[in-house]
Amino acid sequence: MILLALIPCYVNISNIFEHGLLIDYFDEYEGFFKDLYAMILLIFLYISSIKKEQKTRVAHEHQIKSDLELKSKLLTEIHHRVNNNLQIISGLMALQIESEKDEKLTSSLNLIQNRIQAIASVHKIIYGSPNLLYVxxxxxxxxxxxxxxxxxxxxxxxxxxxxxxxxxxxxxxxxxxxxxxxxxxxxxxxxxxxxxxxxxxxxxxxxxxxxxxxxxxxxxxxxxxxxxxxxxxxxxxxxxxxxxxxxxxxxxxxxxxxxxxxxxxxxxxxxxxx
CATH class of the missing domain: 3.30.565.10 (Histidine kinase-like ATPase, C-terminal domain)
Structure with a gap:
């Protein structure tokens, strides 16, 4: 569009050179050329601003994605370690249950062990799931x-x-x-x-x-x-x-x-x- 707008200016300027009226012409159209220059400069600045904004947005998106991946890995590792620790506790309780002869105490220990296993089951499924928001x-x-x-x-x-x-x-x-x-x-x-x-x-x-x-x-x-x-x-x-x-x-x-x-x-x- 800018090039099309400049074509008549080029034709008129060629005629002016032929008749020796260049100085008068530029004096008459000085405001037009200033406006044209300002318009081109604004377009250039606008395009530069958009490109800069796009680069910044892409960089932010990459940073957010990287942070989410890191957080996901950390959460997965936490659930994995919690599950392992609960399994160790459950295993120790199982050994205690086997060595006990008091049925009432054994029953109580079984209850506690099952509660631990219930919590461990949730953590086990979480760290094995691709979705850390829902299970x-x-x-x-x-x-x-x-x-x-x-x-x-x-x-x-x-x-x-x-x-x-x-x-x-x-x-x-x-x-x-x-x-x-x-x-x-x-x-x-x-x-x-x-x-x-x-x-x-x-x-x-x-x-x-x-x-x-x-x-x-x-x-x-x-x-x-x-x-x-x-x-x-x-x-x-x-x-x-x-x-x-x-x-x-x-x-x-x-x-x-x-x-x-x-x-x-x-x-x-x-x-x-x-």
Whole structure:
């Protein structure tokens, strides 16, 4: 566009040279040439500014990407080390359990070990996941329930554990450990207290979405429990505190066994800032 605008000027200037009127011409069009020069200078400065801004933006993007990759590696390493340390503690407790002859003490140590394993399970899945913001609930439930089966399903125990977990459920990291501990605590309670030797036991664990909430239901067909007396127990107190941490609700049913229904928001109201 600039070149096209200059063509008539070039033609007129050629005519001026032929007639010896160059000085008069430049005097007459001095303002025009100053404006033209200023316009070209502004265009040049504008293009230079855009290029500089693009270079700065690209440099910032590379820096942000590099920082995120470093942070991701550090978080992965932290989860890996936490899991390893928890596994060491769990292993030491297993050795202690094997050497103990007091059944009451052994039972208490098993409870503590299972809680440690529940926390370790979450960290294990986190460091093995490509996404450090959310964790797969199916994997967490599967790993925790597998550990509980190993602990409680002995040869002479006739208990069936049914898992009904909706596929593709994910949760932010800071709420994954509380839900893992809730699962561990309630299912452990079913294994330990719900059944007599005579009856066949069934424990059902289901997790799904209902509107804007996660719904976790754990039920058994056992002998039930006295809710008022159990309220004073450490296990149920721990569960209630964890549900409160999730900003959820818990309902307990005692018809034909025992049922725990826990609801909490899908969206984290107090997200962890990484």
């Amino acid at each position: 797969n609930l199916n994997q967490i439930f599967s790993l925790i329930l597998s550990n509980l089966k190993i602990t409680y399903l002995k040869e002479n125990v006739d208990i069936e554990l049914r898992e009904l977990v909706e596929e593709g459920l994910e949760m932010d990291l800071d709420r994954a450990i509380p839900i893992g501990l809730i699962l561990n605590e309630l299912v452990s309670n079913c294994f330990r207290h719900a059944f007599t030797i005579e009856n066949k036991g069934i424990i059902e664990v289901s997790l799904g979405k209902l509107e804007e909430e996660f719904v976790l239901v754990i039920r058994d067909n056992g002998i039930g429990m006295n809710v008022e007396s159990e309220e004073k127990g450490i296990g149920l107190m721990l569960v209630r505190n964890l549900v409160k941490q999730l900003q959820g609700t818990i309902l307990i049913g005692t018809l034909k066994g025992l049922t725990f229904e826990i609801r909490f928001p899908i969206k984290n109201m107090n997200p962890l800032k990484i």
